[in-house]
Protein backbone atom coordinates (compact mmCIF):
# COMPACT_ATOMS: atom_id res chain seq x y z
CA UNK A 177 0.00 0.00 0.00
CA UNK A 178 1.17 3.48 -0.80
CA UNK A 179 2.00 5.47 2.30
CA UNK A 180 1.29 8.94 0.91
CA UNK A 181 -2.07 8.10 -0.66
CA UNK A 182 -4.96 10.50 -0.42
CA UNK A 183 -7.64 10.24 2.23
CA UNK A 184 -11.10 9.43 0.89
CA UNK A 185 -13.17 9.50 4.08
CA UNK A 186 -12.18 10.53 7.52
CA UNK A 187 -14.01 10.22 10.83
CA UNK A 188 -12.58 12.17 13.74
CA UNK A 189 -13.76 11.14 17.19
CA UNK A 190 -17.27 10.44 15.92
CA UNK A 191 -20.05 9.64 18.37
CA UNK A 192 -23.51 8.87 17.10
CA UNK A 193 -26.70 8.39 19.11
CA UNK A 194 -29.90 7.42 17.31
CA UNK A 195 -32.65 9.92 18.02
CA UNK A 196 -35.78 8.69 19.76
CA UNK A 197 -37.03 7.84 23.20
CA UNK A 198 -34.43 6.68 25.70
CA UNK A 199 -35.23 3.03 26.32
CA UNK A 200 -35.74 2.21 22.64
CA UNK A 201 -33.65 -0.47 21.03
CA UNK A 202 -30.69 -0.69 23.40
CA UNK A 203 -29.51 -4.30 23.30
CA UNK A 204 -28.79 -5.82 26.68
CA UNK A 205 -29.92 -2.60 28.27
CA UNK A 206 -33.23 -4.04 29.42
CA UNK A 207 -35.04 -2.97 32.60
CA UNK A 208 -33.65 0.53 32.55
CA UNK A 209 -30.06 -0.40 33.36
CA UNK A 210 -28.14 1.76 30.93
CA UNK A 211 -24.53 0.92 30.18
CA UNK A 212 -22.04 3.35 31.72
CA UNK A 213 -20.86 4.72 28.34
CA UNK A 214 -24.17 6.52 27.98
CA UNK A 215 -22.99 9.16 30.39
CA UNK A 216 -20.77 12.07 29.41
CA UNK A 217 -21.68 14.79 26.99
CA UNK A 218 -24.38 12.75 25.25
CA UNK A 219 -27.49 13.61 27.17
CA UNK A 220 -30.03 10.99 26.06
CA UNK A 221 -30.13 7.76 27.99
CA UNK A 222 -29.20 5.47 25.12
CA UNK A 223 -25.94 3.81 24.39
CA UNK A 224 -24.34 5.55 21.43
CA UNK A 225 -24.28 3.40 18.29
CA UNK A 226 -20.77 4.79 17.71
CA UNK A 227 -18.47 6.22 20.36
CA UNK A 228 -15.24 8.05 19.70
CA UNK A 229 -14.58 6.44 16.32
CA UNK A 230 -11.57 7.78 14.47
CA UNK A 231 -10.96 6.24 11.09
CA UNK A 232 -9.32 7.15 7.81
CA UNK A 233 -10.09 5.43 4.51
CA UNK A 234 -7.17 5.76 2.08
CA UNK A 235 -7.56 6.03 -1.65
CA UNK A 236 -7.34 2.67 -3.42
CA UNK A 237 -7.48 0.51 -0.32
CA UNK A 238 -9.91 -2.31 0.40
CA UNK A 239 -10.97 -1.92 3.97
CA UNK A 240 -12.85 -4.62 5.85
CA UNK A 241 -15.18 -3.46 8.59
CA UNK A 242 -15.90 -6.28 11.00
CA UNK A 243 -18.09 -6.70 14.04
CA UNK A 244 -20.97 -8.68 15.46
CA UNK A 245 -24.64 -7.74 15.04
CA UNK A 246 -25.43 -4.37 16.56
CA UNK A 247 -21.78 -3.36 16.85
CA UNK A 248 -22.43 -0.23 14.76
CA UNK A 249 -21.12 -1.26 11.35
CA UNK A 250 -24.15 -0.01 9.41
CA UNK A 251 -24.21 3.18 11.42
CA UNK A 252 -20.57 3.82 10.53
CA UNK A 253 -21.19 3.02 6.87
CA UNK A 254 -24.06 5.49 6.70
CA UNK A 255 -21.73 8.22 7.95
CA UNK A 256 -19.49 7.68 4.94
CA UNK A 257 -22.12 8.98 2.54
CA UNK A 258 -23.93 11.48 4.68
CA UNK A 259 -27.01 9.34 5.31
CA UNK A 260 -26.21 9.99 8.97
CA UNK A 261 -24.18 12.83 10.42
CA UNK A 262 -22.17 12.62 13.66
CA UNK A 263 -23.82 13.63 16.93
CA UNK A 264 -20.33 14.63 18.02
CA UNK A 265 -17.08 14.81 16.12
CA UNK A 266 -16.49 15.32 12.41
CA UNK A 267 -16.84 13.28 9.29
CA UNK A 268 -15.34 14.43 5.99
CA UNK A 269 -15.36 12.93 2.51
CA UNK A 270 -12.64 14.29 0.23
CA UNK A 271 -12.34 17.13 2.69
CA UNK A 272 -16.05 18.01 2.56
CA UNK A 273 -17.89 17.96 5.86
CA UNK A 274 -20.97 15.70 5.80
CA UNK A 275 -22.72 18.13 8.13
CA UNK A 276 -22.97 20.83 5.48
CA UNK A 277 -26.18 20.20 3.50
CA UNK A 278 -24.63 21.83 0.42
CA UNK A 279 -22.03 19.06 0.32
CA UNK A 280 -24.43 16.13 0.46
CA UNK A 281 -24.88 15.78 -3.29
CA UNK A 282 -21.12 15.94 -3.96
CA UNK A 283 -20.47 13.43 -1.18
CA UNK A 284 -23.01 10.94 -2.51
CA UNK A 285 -21.47 11.35 -5.95
CA UNK A 286 -18.12 10.38 -4.40
CA UNK A 287 -19.15 7.50 -2.15
CA UNK A 288 -21.83 5.04 -3.26
CA UNK A 289 -23.45 2.36 -1.14
CA UNK A 290 -24.76 -1.15 -1.51
CA UNK A 291 -27.03 -2.47 1.21
CA UNK A 292 -27.72 -5.84 2.75
CA UNK A 293 -31.06 -6.77 1.25
CA UNK A 294 -30.87 -6.79 -2.56
CA UNK A 295 -34.66 -6.77 -2.79
CA UNK A 296 -35.02 -3.45 -0.96
CA UNK A 297 -32.65 -1.32 -3.01
CA UNK A 298 -33.79 -1.93 -6.56
CA UNK A 299 -35.93 0.91 -7.89
CA UNK A 300 -36.37 0.03 -11.55
CA UNK A 301 -38.60 -2.62 -13.10
CA UNK A 302 -36.00 -3.40 -15.77
CA UNK A 303 -32.29 -4.13 -15.13
CA UNK A 304 -30.83 -1.25 -17.15
CA UNK A 305 -33.41 1.23 -15.85
CA UNK A 306 -32.38 0.42 -12.31
CA UNK A 307 -28.69 0.82 -13.09
CA UNK A 308 -29.52 4.22 -14.64
CA UNK A 309 -31.30 5.52 -11.54
CA UNK A 310 -28.18 7.01 -9.90
CA UNK A 311 -26.75 8.75 -13.00
CA UNK A 312 -30.24 10.07 -13.82
CA UNK A 313 -30.40 11.64 -10.38
CA UNK A 314 -26.94 13.08 -10.94
CA UNK A 315 -28.44 14.90 -13.94
CA UNK A 316 -26.02 13.52 -16.53
CA UNK A 317 -26.64 13.81 -20.28
CA UNK A 318 -28.35 10.84 -21.95
CA UNK A 319 -25.31 9.53 -23.88
CA UNK A 320 -23.21 9.60 -20.72
CA UNK A 321 -25.86 7.61 -18.82
CA UNK A 322 -26.09 4.99 -21.56
CA UNK A 323 -22.29 4.60 -21.56
CA UNK A 324 -22.02 4.34 -17.79
CA UNK A 325 -24.88 1.88 -17.48
CA UNK A 326 -23.29 -0.33 -20.10
CA UNK A 327 -19.89 -0.27 -18.38
CA UNK A 328 -21.38 -0.85 -14.94
CA UNK A 329 -23.49 -3.78 -16.10
CA UNK A 330 -20.48 -5.28 -17.84
CA UNK A 331 -18.34 -4.96 -14.71
CA UNK A 332 -21.08 -6.61 -12.66
CA UNK A 333 -21.53 -9.39 -15.23
CA UNK A 334 -25.11 -8.43 -16.05
CA UNK A 335 -24.81 -7.01 -19.56
CA UNK A 336 -26.65 -9.98 -21.07
CA UNK A 337 -29.62 -9.35 -18.77
CA UNK A 338 -29.94 -5.61 -19.31
CA UNK A 339 -33.46 -5.79 -20.75
CA UNK A 340 -34.78 -8.35 -18.24
CA UNK A 341 -37.38 -7.41 -15.61
CA UNK A 342 -35.66 -7.09 -12.23
CA UNK A 343 -37.99 -9.57 -10.52
CA UNK A 344 -36.66 -12.38 -12.72
CA UNK A 345 -33.11 -12.02 -11.30
CA UNK A 346 -31.69 -14.38 -8.67
CA UNK A 347 -30.63 -13.02 -5.28
CA UNK A 348 -26.99 -12.91 -6.32
CA UNK A 349 -27.85 -11.17 -9.58
CA UNK A 350 -29.97 -8.61 -7.73
CA UNK A 351 -27.09 -7.83 -5.44
CA UNK A 352 -24.75 -7.46 -8.42
CA UNK A 353 -27.34 -5.15 -9.95
CA UNK A 354 -27.16 -3.06 -6.78
CA UNK A 355 -23.37 -2.96 -7.27
CA UNK A 356 -23.89 -1.98 -10.92
CA UNK A 357 -26.23 0.81 -9.79
CA UNK A 358 -23.49 2.09 -7.51
CA UNK A 359 -20.81 1.70 -10.21
CA UNK A 360 -22.87 3.61 -12.74
CA UNK A 361 -22.55 6.63 -10.48
CA UNK A 362 -18.80 6.38 -11.11
CA UNK A 363 -17.85 7.14 -7.52
CA UNK A 364 -14.22 6.73 -6.46
CA UNK A 365 -15.34 4.88 -3.34
CA UNK A 366 -17.80 2.03 -2.84
CA UNK A 367 -19.21 1.05 0.55
CA UNK A 368 -20.95 -2.32 0.88
CA UNK A 369 -22.99 -3.10 3.99
CA UNK A 370 -23.06 -6.89 4.40
CA UNK A 371 -23.67 -7.38 0.68
CA UNK A 372 -23.33 -11.15 0.90
CA UNK A 373 -25.51 -11.73 3.97
CA UNK A 374 -28.55 -12.84 1.98
CA UNK A 375 -26.78 -14.69 -0.80
CA UNK A 376 -26.07 -18.37 -1.38
CA UNK A 377 -22.41 -19.48 -1.67
CA UNK A 378 -22.49 -19.18 -5.45
CA UNK A 379 -23.89 -15.63 -5.38
CA UNK A 380 -21.40 -14.72 -2.67
CA UNK A 381 -18.46 -15.96 -4.73
CA UNK A 382 -19.61 -14.09 -7.83
CA UNK A 383 -20.03 -10.85 -5.90
CA UNK A 384 -16.58 -11.19 -4.31
CA UNK A 385 -15.09 -11.76 -7.76
CA UNK A 386 -16.65 -8.51 -8.95
CA UNK A 387 -15.26 -6.67 -5.92
CA UNK A 388 -11.83 -8.16 -6.49
CA UNK A 389 -11.61 -6.88 -10.06
CA UNK A 390 -12.93 -3.47 -8.99
CA UNK A 391 -10.20 -3.31 -6.37
CA UNK A 392 -7.61 -4.19 -9.01
CA UNK A 393 -9.05 -1.37 -11.11
CA UNK A 394 -8.19 1.05 -8.32
CA UNK A 395 -11.56 1.57 -6.64
CA UNK A 396 -11.57 2.32 -2.93
CA UNK A 397 -13.77 -0.27 -1.25
CA UNK A 398 -15.13 -0.52 2.27
CA UNK A 399 -16.82 -3.84 2.80
CA UNK A 400 -18.73 -4.78 5.89
CA UNK A 401 -19.09 -8.40 6.84
CA UNK A 402 -18.95 -10.78 9.71
CA UNK A 403 -17.60 -13.61 7.58
CA UNK A 404 -13.86 -13.62 8.01
CA UNK A 405 -13.28 -15.80 4.96
CA UNK A 406 -14.49 -12.91 2.81
CA UNK A 407 -11.79 -10.48 3.84
CA UNK A 408 -8.73 -12.41 2.71
CA UNK A 409 -8.15 -10.05 -0.22
CA UNK A 410 -8.60 -6.87 1.81
CA UNK A 411 -5.72 -4.56 2.68
CA UNK A 412 -6.78 -3.66 6.18
CA UNK A 413 -9.34 -4.61 8.81
CA UNK A 414 -11.17 -2.60 11.46
CA UNK A 415 -13.04 -4.40 14.23
CA UNK A 416 -15.98 -2.67 15.89
CA UNK A 417 -17.23 -3.74 19.29
CA UNK A 418 -20.19 -1.91 20.80
CA UNK A 419 -19.59 1.17 18.69
CA UNK A 420 -15.86 1.45 19.40
CA UNK A 421 -12.90 0.44 17.32
CA UNK A 422 -11.46 -2.54 19.17
CA UNK A 423 -8.70 -3.39 16.74
CA UNK A 424 -7.24 -2.07 13.51
CA UNK A 425 -4.48 -3.48 11.33
CA UNK A 426 -3.44 -5.79 8.52
CA UNK A 427 -5.28 -9.01 7.63
CA UNK A 428 -2.44 -11.37 8.70
CA UNK A 429 -2.22 -9.30 11.87
CA UNK A 430 -5.91 -9.85 12.47
CA UNK A 431 -5.60 -13.62 12.18
CA UNK A 432 -2.70 -13.55 14.61
CA UNK A 433 -5.23 -12.22 17.12
CA UNK A 434 -7.62 -15.10 16.66
CA UNK A 435 -7.77 -15.59 20.46
CA UNK A 436 -9.72 -12.35 20.61
CA UNK A 437 -12.24 -13.36 17.94
CA UNK A 438 -14.71 -14.68 20.50
CA UNK A 439 -14.43 -11.49 22.53
CA UNK A 440 -15.03 -9.44 19.37
CA UNK A 441 -18.01 -11.54 18.39
CA UNK A 442 -16.35 -12.91 15.23
CA UNK A 443 -16.22 -16.51 14.04
CA UNK A 444 -12.84 -17.75 12.89
CA UNK A 445 -12.98 -19.14 9.35
CA UNK A 446 -12.70 -22.93 9.07
CA UNK A 447 -9.11 -22.65 7.88
CA UNK A 448 -7.94 -20.84 11.00
CA UNK A 449 -9.94 -23.12 13.30
CA UNK A 450 -8.39 -26.14 11.63
CA UNK A 451 -4.91 -24.64 12.06
CA UNK A 452 -5.46 -24.01 15.76
CA UNK A 453 -6.88 -27.49 16.32
CA UNK A 454 -3.92 -29.06 14.55
CA UNK A 455 -1.46 -27.02 16.59
CA UNK A 456 -3.16 -27.83 19.86
CA UNK A 457 -4.02 -31.50 19.33
CA UNK A 458 -1.08 -32.83 17.31
CA UNK A 459 2.64 -32.31 17.49
CA UNK A 460 3.02 -31.42 13.83
CA UNK A 461 5.69 -28.76 13.31
CA UNK A 462 3.30 -25.86 12.70
CA UNK A 463 4.44 -22.35 13.53
CA UNK A 464 2.35 -19.67 15.21
CA UNK A 465 0.12 -18.35 12.42
CA UNK A 466 2.50 -16.41 10.17
CA UNK A 467 0.76 -15.36 6.94
CA UNK A 468 -2.21 -16.64 5.04
CA UNK A 469 -0.16 -18.01 2.17
CA UNK A 470 2.22 -19.78 4.56
CA UNK A 471 -0.81 -21.23 6.32
CA UNK A 472 -2.45 -22.55 3.17
CA UNK A 473 0.91 -23.80 1.89
CA UNK A 474 1.75 -25.85 4.95
CA UNK A 475 -1.80 -27.20 5.15
CA UNK A 476 -1.62 -28.22 1.49
CA UNK A 477 1.66 -30.00 2.19
CA UNK A 478 0.01 -31.87 5.04
CA UNK A 479 -2.86 -33.15 2.92
CA UNK B 480 -48.37 -24.87 -5.08
CA UNK B 481 -48.56 -21.21 -5.87
CA UNK B 482 -51.54 -19.27 -4.54
CA UNK B 483 -51.08 -16.13 -6.53
CA UNK B 484 -49.91 -16.13 -10.08
CA UNK B 485 -48.47 -12.94 -11.40
CA UNK B 486 -51.40 -10.94 -12.64
CA UNK B 487 -51.86 -10.70 -16.35
CA UNK B 488 -53.58 -7.35 -15.98
CA UNK B 489 -51.03 -4.64 -16.42
CA UNK B 490 -48.09 -6.82 -17.26
CA UNK B 491 -45.98 -5.55 -20.11
CA UNK B 492 -45.38 -8.03 -22.94
CA UNK B 493 -42.29 -7.08 -24.91
CA UNK B 494 -42.45 -7.19 -28.71
CA UNK B 495 -41.01 -5.22 -31.59
CA UNK B 496 -44.05 -3.58 -33.09
CA UNK B 497 -45.41 -0.24 -34.29
CA UNK B 498 -47.62 0.03 -31.23
CA UNK B 499 -44.78 -0.77 -28.82
CA UNK B 500 -42.61 1.90 -30.39
CA UNK B 501 -45.20 4.69 -30.14
CA UNK B 502 -44.55 7.41 -27.57
CA UNK B 503 -46.32 6.53 -24.31
CA UNK B 504 -47.97 9.97 -24.30
CA UNK B 505 -49.53 9.17 -27.67
CA UNK B 506 -50.83 5.85 -26.37
CA UNK B 507 -52.21 7.35 -23.15
CA UNK B 508 -54.02 10.11 -25.04
CA UNK B 509 -55.34 7.62 -27.60
CA UNK B 510 -56.69 5.37 -24.87
CA UNK B 511 -58.40 8.35 -23.22
CA UNK B 512 -60.08 9.15 -26.53
CA UNK B 513 -61.10 5.53 -27.01
CA UNK B 514 -62.52 5.31 -23.47
CA UNK B 515 -64.61 8.42 -24.12
CA UNK B 516 -65.84 6.83 -27.34
CA UNK B 517 -66.80 3.65 -25.52
CA UNK B 518 -68.82 5.61 -22.98
CA UNK B 519 -70.74 7.33 -25.75
CA UNK B 520 -71.43 4.12 -27.71
CA UNK B 521 -75.13 3.18 -27.87
CA UNK B 522 -75.57 0.65 -30.65
CA UNK B 523 -74.63 -2.99 -30.55
CA UNK B 524 -72.99 -2.74 -34.00
CA UNK B 525 -70.69 -0.03 -32.67
CA UNK B 526 -69.53 -2.40 -29.95
CA UNK B 527 -68.74 -4.91 -32.65
CA UNK B 528 -66.64 -2.19 -34.31
CA UNK B 529 -64.78 -1.59 -31.01
CA UNK B 530 -64.06 -5.31 -30.91
CA UNK B 531 -62.74 -5.11 -34.47
CA UNK B 532 -60.53 -2.16 -33.51
CA UNK B 533 -59.10 -4.06 -30.55
CA UNK B 534 -58.45 -7.07 -32.76
CA UNK B 535 -56.62 -4.98 -35.38
CA UNK B 536 -54.54 -3.33 -32.64
CA UNK B 537 -53.60 -6.75 -31.28
CA UNK B 538 -52.48 -7.81 -34.75
CA UNK B 539 -50.55 -4.53 -35.20
CA UNK B 540 -48.73 -5.04 -31.90
CA UNK B 541 -47.87 -8.71 -32.57
CA UNK B 542 -49.80 -9.85 -29.49
CA UNK B 543 -52.02 -12.95 -29.59
CA UNK B 544 -55.65 -11.79 -29.35
CA UNK B 545 -56.29 -14.44 -26.68
CA UNK B 546 -53.67 -12.83 -24.45
CA UNK B 547 -55.35 -9.44 -24.81
CA UNK B 548 -58.75 -10.94 -23.94
CA UNK B 549 -57.33 -12.79 -20.96
CA UNK B 550 -56.27 -9.51 -19.38
CA UNK B 551 -59.95 -8.83 -18.60
CA UNK B 552 -60.26 -11.97 -16.48
CA UNK B 553 -59.56 -10.36 -13.09
CA UNK B 554 -62.43 -7.88 -13.60
CA UNK B 555 -65.01 -10.24 -15.10
CA UNK B 556 -66.67 -10.52 -11.68
CA UNK B 557 -67.11 -6.77 -11.59
CA UNK B 558 -68.57 -6.82 -15.10
CA UNK B 559 -71.09 -9.53 -14.17
CA UNK B 560 -71.97 -7.81 -10.92
CA UNK B 561 -72.73 -4.55 -12.71
CA UNK B 562 -74.80 -6.38 -15.31
CA UNK B 563 -76.65 -8.27 -12.56
CA UNK B 564 -77.58 -5.05 -10.76
CA UNK B 565 -78.90 -3.60 -14.01
CA UNK B 566 -81.06 -6.63 -14.77
CA UNK B 567 -82.86 -6.57 -11.44
CA UNK B 568 -83.06 -2.91 -10.59
CA UNK B 569 -84.23 -1.15 -13.74
CA UNK B 570 -87.85 -0.04 -14.20
CA UNK B 571 -89.58 -0.34 -17.57
CA UNK B 572 -91.58 -2.74 -19.72
CA UNK B 573 -91.88 -6.03 -17.80
CA UNK B 574 -90.42 -9.03 -19.59
CA UNK B 575 -90.63 -11.65 -16.88
CA UNK B 576 -92.07 -11.73 -13.37
CA UNK B 577 -90.90 -14.17 -10.72
CA UNK B 578 -92.57 -13.46 -7.41
CA UNK B 579 -91.76 -9.91 -6.46
CA UNK B 580 -88.84 -9.67 -8.90
CA UNK B 581 -89.55 -8.08 -12.24
CA UNK B 582 -87.12 -8.26 -15.10
CA UNK B 583 -87.64 -5.48 -17.63
CA UNK B 584 -86.65 -5.12 -21.25
CA UNK B 585 -84.71 -1.96 -20.34
CA UNK B 586 -82.99 -3.87 -17.56
CA UNK B 587 -81.72 -6.58 -19.86
CA UNK B 588 -80.50 -4.21 -22.55
CA UNK B 589 -78.95 -1.91 -19.93
CA UNK B 590 -77.14 -4.88 -18.42
CA UNK B 591 -75.74 -5.93 -21.79
CA UNK B 592 -74.57 -2.42 -22.68
CA UNK B 593 -73.11 -1.63 -19.26
CA UNK B 594 -71.31 -4.99 -19.21
CA UNK B 595 -69.92 -4.40 -22.71
CA UNK B 596 -68.81 -0.87 -21.86
CA UNK B 597 -66.96 -1.99 -18.75
CA UNK B 598 -65.43 -4.92 -20.57
CA UNK B 599 -64.09 -2.75 -23.38
CA UNK B 600 -62.86 -0.12 -20.94
CA UNK B 601 -60.77 -2.74 -19.18
CA UNK B 602 -59.60 -4.35 -22.41
CA UNK B 603 -58.36 -1.09 -23.93
CA UNK B 604 -56.81 0.11 -20.69
CA UNK B 605 -54.92 -3.11 -20.22
CA UNK B 606 -53.93 -3.07 -23.89
CA UNK B 607 -52.06 0.12 -23.02
CA UNK B 608 -50.14 -1.55 -20.20
CA UNK B 609 -49.53 -4.67 -22.28
CA UNK B 610 -47.72 -2.66 -24.94
CA UNK B 611 -46.04 0.02 -22.80
CA UNK B 612 -43.16 -0.49 -20.35
CA UNK B 613 -44.06 0.58 -16.81
CA UNK B 614 -41.24 3.12 -16.79
CA UNK B 615 -42.41 4.62 -20.12
CA UNK B 616 -45.94 4.76 -18.81
CA UNK B 617 -44.96 6.66 -15.69
CA UNK B 618 -42.64 8.92 -17.71
CA UNK B 619 -45.50 9.59 -20.10
CA UNK B 620 -47.90 10.44 -17.30
CA UNK B 621 -45.29 12.64 -15.64
CA UNK B 622 -44.77 14.58 -18.86
CA UNK B 623 -48.49 14.85 -19.62
CA UNK B 624 -49.16 16.22 -16.14
CA UNK B 625 -46.10 18.47 -16.05
CA UNK B 626 -48.06 21.59 -17.11
CA UNK B 627 -49.98 21.32 -13.83
CA UNK B 628 -46.84 21.22 -11.68
CA UNK B 629 -46.91 25.00 -11.39
CA UNK B 630 -50.30 24.70 -9.69
CA UNK B 631 -48.75 22.37 -7.15
CA UNK B 632 -49.65 19.08 -8.82
CA UNK B 633 -47.07 16.43 -7.76
CA UNK B 634 -46.54 14.92 -11.23
CA UNK B 635 -43.06 13.52 -10.60
CA UNK B 636 -43.93 12.14 -7.18
CA UNK B 637 -47.01 10.32 -8.49
CA UNK B 638 -45.06 8.88 -11.41
CA UNK B 639 -42.29 7.69 -9.07
CA UNK B 640 -44.88 6.14 -6.74
CA UNK B 641 -46.39 4.32 -9.67
CA UNK B 642 -43.01 2.97 -10.81
CA UNK B 643 -42.18 1.74 -7.33
CA UNK B 644 -45.61 0.19 -6.86
CA UNK B 645 -45.21 -1.71 -10.14
CA UNK B 646 -41.69 -2.70 -9.18
CA UNK B 647 -42.89 -4.13 -5.86
CA UNK B 648 -46.02 -5.98 -7.00
CA UNK B 649 -44.14 -9.20 -7.87
CA UNK B 650 -42.12 -8.98 -4.64
CA UNK B 651 -45.22 -8.50 -2.52
CA UNK B 652 -47.05 -11.33 -4.26
CA UNK B 653 -44.11 -13.62 -3.49
CA UNK B 654 -44.07 -12.38 0.07
CA UNK B 655 -47.83 -12.97 0.48
CA UNK B 656 -47.41 -16.42 -0.97
CA UNK B 657 -44.63 -17.20 1.50
CA UNK B 658 -46.61 -15.99 4.51
CA UNK B 659 -49.72 -17.87 3.36
CA UNK B 660 -47.73 -21.07 3.10
CA UNK B 661 -46.31 -20.52 6.55
CA UNK B 662 -49.82 -19.95 7.94
CA UNK B 663 -51.10 -22.96 6.04
CA UNK B 664 -48.42 -25.08 7.68
CA UNK B 665 -49.85 -23.94 11.01
CA UNK B 666 -53.35 -25.00 10.03
CA UNK B 667 -54.83 -21.87 8.49
CA UNK B 668 -57.66 -22.48 6.02
CA UNK B 669 -57.81 -19.99 3.15
CA UNK B 670 -59.92 -22.13 0.87
CA UNK B 671 -62.53 -23.50 3.26
CA UNK B 672 -65.53 -22.04 5.03
CA UNK B 673 -67.69 -19.06 4.15
CA UNK B 674 -66.44 -15.71 2.99
CA UNK B 675 -66.20 -14.35 6.53
CA UNK B 676 -64.10 -17.30 7.69
CA UNK B 677 -61.79 -16.93 4.72
CA UNK B 678 -61.35 -13.23 5.38
CA UNK B 679 -60.58 -13.99 9.02
CA UNK B 680 -57.98 -16.55 7.94
CA UNK B 681 -56.40 -13.83 5.82
CA UNK B 682 -55.86 -11.40 8.69
CA UNK B 683 -52.72 -13.15 10.02
CA UNK B 684 -51.32 -12.79 6.50
CA UNK B 685 -52.01 -9.07 6.25
CA UNK B 686 -50.34 -8.05 9.49
CA UNK B 687 -46.87 -9.46 8.76
CA UNK B 688 -47.26 -8.20 5.21
CA UNK B 689 -47.75 -4.64 6.49
CA UNK B 690 -44.71 -4.92 8.73
CA UNK B 691 -42.64 -6.11 5.79
CA UNK B 692 -43.96 -3.37 3.51
CA UNK B 693 -43.00 -0.65 5.97
CA UNK B 694 -39.53 -2.10 6.50
CA UNK B 695 -39.04 -2.32 2.75
CA UNK B 696 -40.27 1.22 2.22
CA UNK B 697 -37.80 2.53 4.77
CA UNK B 698 -34.89 0.58 3.27
CA UNK B 699 -35.83 1.66 -0.23
CA UNK B 700 -36.02 5.32 0.76
CA UNK B 701 -32.51 5.09 2.25
CA UNK B 702 -31.18 3.34 -0.84
CA UNK B 703 -32.74 5.96 -3.14
CA UNK B 704 -31.26 8.76 -1.07
CA UNK B 705 -27.84 7.11 -1.21
CA UNK B 706 -28.17 7.13 -5.00
CA UNK B 707 -28.49 10.91 -5.09
CA UNK B 708 -32.28 10.95 -5.41
CA UNK B 709 -33.60 14.46 -4.67
CA UNK B 710 -36.99 14.36 -6.34
CA UNK B 711 -37.69 15.26 -9.94
CA UNK B 712 -35.65 18.43 -10.06
CA UNK B 713 -32.39 18.21 -12.01
CA UNK B 714 -33.11 14.61 -12.96
CA UNK B 715 -32.28 13.52 -16.52
CA UNK B 716 -33.34 10.32 -18.30
CA UNK B 717 -31.49 7.48 -19.98
CA UNK B 718 -34.38 7.11 -22.44
CA UNK B 719 -35.93 10.55 -22.82
CA UNK B 720 -39.32 10.53 -24.51
CA UNK B 721 -39.29 11.70 -28.12
CA UNK B 722 -42.50 12.63 -29.91
CA UNK B 723 -42.17 11.69 -33.61
CA UNK B 724 -44.31 12.28 -36.68
CA UNK B 725 -45.55 8.71 -36.34
CA UNK B 726 -46.99 9.58 -32.94
CA UNK B 727 -48.92 12.51 -34.38
CA UNK B 728 -50.21 10.29 -37.21
CA UNK B 729 -51.17 7.52 -34.79
CA UNK B 730 -53.02 9.89 -32.49
CA UNK B 731 -54.85 11.45 -35.47
CA UNK B 732 -55.80 7.98 -36.77
CA UNK B 733 -57.34 6.99 -33.45
CA UNK B 734 -59.10 10.32 -33.19
CA UNK B 735 -60.56 9.89 -36.69
CA UNK B 736 -61.74 6.32 -36.03
CA UNK B 737 -63.35 7.23 -32.71
CA UNK B 738 -65.00 10.33 -34.17
CA UNK B 739 -66.27 8.23 -37.09
CA UNK B 740 -67.74 5.64 -34.75
CA UNK B 741 -69.47 8.23 -32.57
CA UNK B 742 -70.92 10.10 -35.54
CA UNK B 743 -72.02 6.83 -37.15
CA UNK B 744 -73.63 5.71 -33.91
CA UNK B 745 -75.54 8.98 -33.45
CA UNK B 746 -76.63 9.72 -37.01
CA UNK B 747 -77.20 6.42 -38.82
CA UNK B 748 -77.74 3.67 -36.32
CA UNK B 749 -79.87 5.31 -33.63
Ligand SMILES: Nc1ncnc2c1ncn2[C@@H]1O[C@H](COP(=O)(O)OP(=O)(O)O)[C@@H](O)[C@H]1O
Pocket residue numbers: 194195196200201202203225243244245246247248249250251252
Ligand atom coordinates in the same frame (compact mmCIF):
# COMPACT_ATOMS: atom_id res chain seq x y z
N1 LIG C 1 -32.87 3.25 13.23
C1 LIG C 1 -32.39 2.97 14.46
N2 LIG C 1 -32.95 3.54 15.55
C2 LIG C 1 -32.47 3.29 16.78
N3 LIG C 1 -31.43 2.50 17.03
C3 LIG C 1 -30.82 1.90 16.01
C4 LIG C 1 -31.27 2.11 14.66
N4 LIG C 1 -30.49 1.39 13.83
C5 LIG C 1 -29.59 0.76 14.62
N5 LIG C 1 -29.79 1.07 15.91
C6 LIG C 1 -28.97 0.60 17.06
O1 LIG C 1 -27.65 1.05 16.88
C7 LIG C 1 -26.72 0.03 17.19
C8 LIG C 1 -25.82 -0.27 16.01
O2 LIG C 1 -26.60 -0.77 14.96
P1 LIG C 1 -26.04 -1.09 13.52
O3 LIG C 1 -25.16 0.02 13.10
O4 LIG C 1 -27.20 -1.40 12.66
O5 LIG C 1 -25.19 -2.41 13.80
P2 LIG C 1 -24.64 -3.51 12.78
O6 LIG C 1 -24.81 -3.00 11.40
O7 LIG C 1 -23.21 -3.69 13.17
O8 LIG C 1 -25.42 -4.74 13.04
C9 LIG C 1 -27.53 -1.16 17.64
O9 LIG C 1 -27.56 -1.15 19.04
C10 LIG C 1 -28.88 -0.91 17.06
O10 LIG C 1 -29.86 -1.47 17.89
Ligand SMILES: [Mg+2]
Pocket residue numbers: 249250251369370
Ligand atom coordinates in the same frame (compact mmCIF):
# COMPACT_ATOMS: atom_id res chain seq x y z
MG1 LIG D 1 -25.92 -3.79 9.79
